[in-house]
Amino acid sequence: MVDEDETAAPEETVVLDMLAALAAPETDVVETPEAFLSGVAAALKASDDVDADLAAILTNHLLTVTPHDNVIANAKAAILTLAAERAAPAGEQADG
Template sequence: MPEDDQQVALAEAIADGVEQVTTPEVETPETFLTKLAETLKGSQGVDADLASILTDNLLTVGLHANAVANAKAAIVELAAKRAALEEEAVANG
């Protein structure tokens, strides 16, 4: 287990007489999800609108009770808008 390894390393450092021991920074779930969302939004080839929907609805620590339903509704709405734009382009085309 990583936590056990950290404790062993700390104990060894103390036993060796090291005055200042640094422990690795623990990443919280919120920090992880925030970094994941930023990476997703900043990646080439990723649909920015879809990434925004996922970030707003699913990549959060405290999920809303209807998070999946809200994400689904937002995706369906996005798809409908895009389909309407495509139909308009074909009609005018």
């Protein structure tokens, strides 16, 4: 019989790895919010299973200690801009 871990999708594997790291025993390490958010941002950027452009948006807009007053609207606008860029044709094709 195949173990569930062997058939997990790459996204599930990343989540399982993050959960395992969080569950690992630590020795009274006090982490500041800035250090925590920086670590999350670095992990997102380093992962091959995470969209780099989306990770940058999350890092710049949401994973900050003192977010801008319009953080959600700004992040949404950045995501919509990224989606529009990706949906646009790569270049006009000549008829023929």
